[in-house]
Structure formats: C-alpha cells, structure tokens
Amino acid sequence: SIVFLNGVYVRAEDARISPFDRGFTFGEGVYEVCIAVNGKFVDAPAHLARLDRSLAACGIAPPPEKADLDSIMKELLGKNDVTTGLVYLQVTSGVSPRNFTIRPERRSTLLMLAQASDFEQASAFREGIHVQLQEDIRWLHRDIKTTMLMPQVMAKRDALANDVSDTLFYDEQGITEGASSNVFLVDAYGTLVTRSLSNRLLAGCTRERILDLARGAGFSIEERPIQRAELATAAECFVTSATYLVAPVLTIDGVSIANGQIGPITRTLQCLYCNYMNN
Ligand code: PMP
Structure with missing residues (x-):
C-alpha cells in the first residue's frame, strides 16, 4: 500500500x-x-x-x-x-x-x-454487537483524540476474551462512551438519550451527525448520562463511530436489550445515516 x-x-x-x-x-x-x-x-x-x-x-x-x-x-x-x-x-x-x-x-x-x-456489510452494522461494561479507567481528557490507546486496546481484548465484541465504559455519573464509539439509548417513550459532551468523552462526528438526522426526523433527544440500571430496561441501544456507523447493541453483560433484536428506531437511524452517506 x-x-x-x-x-x-x-x-x-x-x-x-x-x-x-x-x-x-x-x-x-x-x-x-x-x-x-x-x-x-x-x-x-x-x-x-x-x-x-x-x-x-x-x-x-x-x-x-x-x-x-x-x-x-x-x-x-x-x-x-x-x-x-x-x-x-x-x-x-x-x-x-x-x-x-x-x-x-x-x-x-x-x-x-x-x-x-465495507462498513455497511460488516456484521456489527447488519447484525449488531454484544458488549460488556467496564469502569472507565482512562484519563480525564477523553475529548482529545490521542494515540494513547492502551486502555481501549485492553478493554477490547478483554471483550474478546469474554466472547463479546466490545466494551462500554462507565464513570460515577453513568455510561461515558464505548471503547471506540459513542453510546445511545432509546427509552420507553422513544426518546434518544446520549451523554452530553464534556472532557469525559470524545465528541464523535457520527454522534453529532446522528443527533442532527434524528432532530430532522422529529425524534426527541436528551443529552445526559445514561445510568447503568437504565440499560437493562432500555427499549433499544446502539453505538456510533466512523467505522461502526450505527451498530445495534443486542446484549450488555449478557442481558438482552429488546429481546436481542435490532429495534425499529435503530433501524430508522441506520437508514437515515446510510442515505446521508450515500447521497
Ligand atoms: N469515542 C471514542 C473513544 C472513539 O475512539 C471514537 C472513534 N473515533 C468515537 C467515540 C466515535 O467518534 P467518531 O464518530 O468521530 O468516529
């Protein structure tokens, strides 16, 4: 190359x-x-x-x-x-x-x-992912995209060792982000919830685009920390990144979200994002 x-x-x-x-x-x-x-x-x-x-x-x-x-x-x-x-x-x-x-x-x-x-053909995008939770042990400038990726490498290796594909991090306020993605939840009323921007997480470009597309489609949005307890009862959950696009989360620490199926709002946002990318 x-x-x-x-x-x-x-x-x-x-x-x-x-x-x-x-x-x-x-x-x-x-x-x-x-x-x-x-x-x-x-x-x-x-x-x-x-x-x-x-x-x-x-x-x-x-x-x-x-x-x-x-x-x-x-x-x-x-x-x-x-x-x-x-x-x-x-x-x-x-x-x-x-x-x-x-x-x-x-x-x-x-x-x-x-x-x-081919990101749209990846199984993460088409079929979804299984994830685990881990305490976020990284430094407090996660808004800076540095090459110091040891915690992320360790978290992803640990995920594979546990037969899941990725790790989501949490701090004392709730979920921060994925090891290389931002996390969204859909609550029982169809509201999209994702953590507000701060030094605690990276301002994902895909996160921003999804929020924009979701607003345009009339979804209500809350930017606030997602509590770990909320995940188990979430209607839907997905992660976003440049390479994941919008990847449905099927299970978290072995607990199924929405019966382990890809939810309708996640699918809608996947479609909106693909249309955006391809046009
Ligand atoms: N958080 C972290 C820690 C990441 O590494 C990434 C991927 N770069 C993201 C979020 C998502 O950012 P983006 O949507 O800009 O790829």
Whole structure:
C-alpha cells in the first residue's frame, strides 16, 4: 500500500519513522479516522476540525500540509485504489532527543494511510454487537483524540476474551462512551438519550451527525448520562463511530436489550445515516 508520510507518498515498506519520534517514545500524538463511501468522504470537515482541536489541546504544531489534508486524503484513496474504506491520519509532535520537555526542532510528523473496508456489510452494522461494561479507567481528557490507546486496546481484548465484541465504559455519573464509539439509548417513550459532551468523552462526528438526522426526523433527544440500571430496561441501544456507523447493541453483560433484536428506531437511524452517506 501507499502511505503519505511528511510530505511524500511512499510505499508502506519504504516509509521510515525515527526511533526518536515523540509519538513512539512518549505517545505524544493525535489521530483521526475518516471513512469514504464510493469515493465520497463522510463528514471530513468535522474530522479535520477535531484534529485541529486535538493538536491545539496537546500543544502539537499543525503539520505543514495542514491546508491540503482533504486533497491528500482524496489522492491517497486513489493511489490505493480504495473507493470505500477509511483514511487514518496521525500527527505526532515530531523528533527530539528522549527528553520530556524539550521542544522538537523539526516538523510535526504526519502519517496518513488508506484501507479498504465495507462498513455497511460488516456484521456489527447488519447484525449488531454484544458488549460488556467496564469502569472507565482512562484519563480525564477523553475529548482529545490521542494515540494513547492502551486502555481501549485492553478493554477490547478483554471483550474478546469474554466472547463479546466490545466494551462500554462507565464513570460515577453513568455510561461515558464505548471503547471506540459513542453510546445511545432509546427509552420507553422513544426518546434518544446520549451523554452530553464534556472532557469525559470524545465528541464523535457520527454522534453529532446522528443527533442532527434524528432532530430532522422529529425524534426527541436528551443529552445526559445514561445510568447503568437504565440499560437493562432500555427499549433499544446502539453505538456510533466512523467505522461502526450505527451498530445495534443486542446484549450488555449478557442481558438482552429488546429481546436481542435490532429495534425499529435503530433501524430508522441506520437508514437515515446510510442515505446521508450515500447521497
Ligand atoms: N469515542 C471514542 C473513544 C472513539 O475512539 C471514537 C472513534 N473515533 C468515537 C467515540 C466515535 O467518534 P467518531 O464518530 O468521530 O468516529
């Protein structure tokens, strides 16, 4: 495959990142995942705006290619013959001696890669997922999309070890978010409930789009923490992310939501989102 690294397109096997890159030694990096469907990016401006916010929050200088990121994304798809798939962007603070506080002298590192994947055909989207709950042990800047993903990797590995496909996190106020997604519940009255934005969770681009589509379709919406006890009695539950799209949640810690079926409101929102992506 062809990747974009610091201003040039290179074959992945020829790409070289320094052992002194602070993304490697300190995990000092931020990232984005944006998908394309039939060659068209889904909410790319929102993803690039969030990348800017993550960089600013971490004090990482924007890469010199900042103004051209959307055209590089398009070109990268073409060079990899991908029409439906994802583009991954990672920016680290660059190369410096192994020293916490020293400022890198050179440019921020920018890596972009493309991967084919058909999200609408994925079983998570078509059939739903089974999840477990875990206490959210991450730091308190979850609104920043950093590459420090150890807690998420551990939570997802633990899910697989427990024969489920993902983990939802909770804190003392309720559900925060999934390990790589935002969580929605449909209550008995058909109201959509999802946690309000704060430092406790990532402002998902898909979350925002779904809220917008749901509002447009006349659903009532409550942004507030979802209590763990509410989940068992929820009419429906689903998670959103760029790659999950809208994935129905069938069971939580072994307890079925809506008899383990995909609920009608979840299906409606899946349809609205697919129409949005494909048009
Ligand atoms: N929360 C976390 C922790 C995530 O990693 C993701 C996926 N990037 C999301 C939420 C969903 O964000 P988005 O809809 O922008 O993909």
